[in-house]
Amino acid sequence: MSKVPFTTKEKLEEIIKEIPTPFHIYDEKGIRETARKLYDAFSWNKGFREYFAVKATPNPYLMEILKEEGCGFDCSSYTELMLSDKVGAKQHDIMFSSNATPDEDFKLAYKLGAIINLDDFTHIDVLDKLTGIPETICCRYNPGGEFKTSEKGNVMDTPKDAKYGMTHEQIIEAYKILKEKGAKHFGMHAFLASNTLTNEYYPVLAGILFRTAVEIKEKTGVQLSFINLSGGVGVPYKPDQPANDIKVIGEGVRKAYEEILVPAGMGDVAIFTELGRYMLAPNGALVAKAIREKHIYKEYIGLDACAANLMRPAIYGAYHHITVMGKENQPCDHKYDITGGLCENCDKFAVDRMLPKIDIGDIIYIHDTGAHGFSMGYNYNGKLRSAEVLLKEDGSFKLIRRAETPKDYFATFDFSDKYSFSK
Structure with a gap:
């Protein structure tokens, strides 16, 4: 496989006459096509939504393109929240996933009506004291151990070494407490590997989260409204690397969904993603x-x-x-x-x-x-x-x-x- 630029030497020479090098250039046509392929791959899920990871490319013009294609925004800081607000993202158009989160960041996320994704069990009390617990809340899960699929070379870190998310025991307890504090709609989020070049990653991750969601329902009475598979779907930086097939990935997640969630009476759970690299890198x-x-x-x-x-x-x-x-x-x-x-x-x-x-x-x-x-x-x-x-x-x-x-x-x-x- 060869790598071909999305523009020509002649076009770059034209641009350089007005804008000196170096500069980063982005392809609107490619961005829109990528978003549409993603939504098509998950069209089987009625509530599917992509929350673009703003940290990957925080530019309002690019965010507006993605917004036009139906995407929301995943934010991790105060200024990313401000940027999403400026491009017209409202309330649940924004997902706020942060760690070691400053008070002011929590306050702004709450004020904007963003879906707050709690990274740690202790953040329940922090948020409750700062703003109160919103009706819709999400918890970030870290299953620990090692994450593997049958294909090699697709895991950056083992979950047990990552600073993100709650343990299995903590997340079960978290949903109990959040329910007692008045939350009515719940989500779960996890990120276990980075830049994977395998169609197996999302389906295997989905299986882990779907089984955990069934257990949460059985042990707490909380039925999740959405499950966020986060990022991790990678791109082939080298010409000889195989590209992921998002259609195959979406079908793999659908199969796990129908095998695990549907029999448990959870066939209305929305699937979210928050892809940055996959959406913009190429x-x-x-x-x-x-x-x-x-x-x-x-x-x-x-x-x-x-x-x-x-x-x-x-x-x-x-x-x-x-x-x-x-x-x-x-x-x-x-x-x-x-x-x-x-x-x-x-x-x-x-x-x-x-x-x-x-x-x-x-x-x-x-x-x-x-x-x-x-x-x-x-x-x-x-x-x-x-x-x-x-x-x-x-x-x-x-x-x-x-x-x-x-x-x-x-x-x-x-x-x-x-x-x-x-x-």
């Missing part, structure tokens, strides 16, 4: 230019982008495919380290990558940065966050976030009377 790219070359013990190509624009390769050693625009059909007969300009040796987008010969000025397209790309940016070395561009369905483009300027960087200093940075 529909975004980081566009940069080759600006320097270096010939020492290895061959280096330096970009005008760096880890401050895309930190996943630097902190995880994550693979992102690279296309040299206009040279897609040339032989990959040159070995390069593709680097940024940070004062850190880990600031490399690729190590020993075979690519076509790269010349200064070439446009470098780094694939699959639509999620956890711009959002993880930072200002180390005084680097400024890049622009974001939307490639619209009609072929036009729109600047949806301008690049930072030095003035932005210095704006939070508290001595503007002494120092002035006007540029």
Whole structure:
């Protein structure tokens, strides 16, 4: 399988005339198609809803597109709640899933009418004292142990090592207490693995949650209104990796639903997801230019982008495919380290990558940065966050976030009377 950019060299050259590199670019057509495929895969469930994980790509223009496609928003912080509110998400359009949650975050989530997903048993008393328990409430479940499917290579962490969620005993007790405190509608949420490349992950997770839901009903009398499978459905960052089939995944969840929930009289439970990476990663790219070359013990190509624009390769050693625009059909007969300009040796987008010969000025397209790309940016070395561009369905483009300027960087200093940075 080859990886093909969702735009052309000619279009990027047109954009670059107005918006200098580096910038993240997003494909509206691809975003809409992904959302529609997801909803089709779960159309068997009357209450199905996707709650896009805002942390993956917190841009209101992209959120508006997803909102138009029927998505709600999963938030994990005060500012993400504010952003969801600004794009018109109302009450149960918002899911609030947080941990070590500050008081003010809980208060705002309650004020907005968001569905609050309690990460810990102790949060019941915290929320009750701050705002009272809302009529609709959710609890995050951590079954402990290890999570495995029959396929290999799809588990990032074992649940027992994760900081998230309640134990089995705690979540049973939690529903009893929440019911006593006046809650009327209940949900359950769990996240057990990251970026899985297997169609089994969601169905196996669903089986665990569905059986737990039946047990909760039997032991507490609480019948869940919704079960949130969270995220974890991954994307193939490497060309030789298989892509998930969302239709097959949805059918696997349906089978578990009909085998476990329906016989227990729970055939009206809504299924929720909160996919960030799956929804946006392949529909975004980081566009940069080759600006320097270096010939020492290895061959280096330096970009005008760096880890401050895309930190996943630097902190995880994550693979992102690279296309040299206009040279897609040339032989990959040159070995390069593709680097940024940070004062850190880990600031490399690729190590020993075979690519076509790269010349200064070439446009470098780094694939699959639509999620956890711009959002993880930072200002180390005084680097400024890049622009974001939307490639619209009609072929036009729109600047949806301008690049930072030095003035932005210095704006939070508290001595503007002494120092002035006007540029």
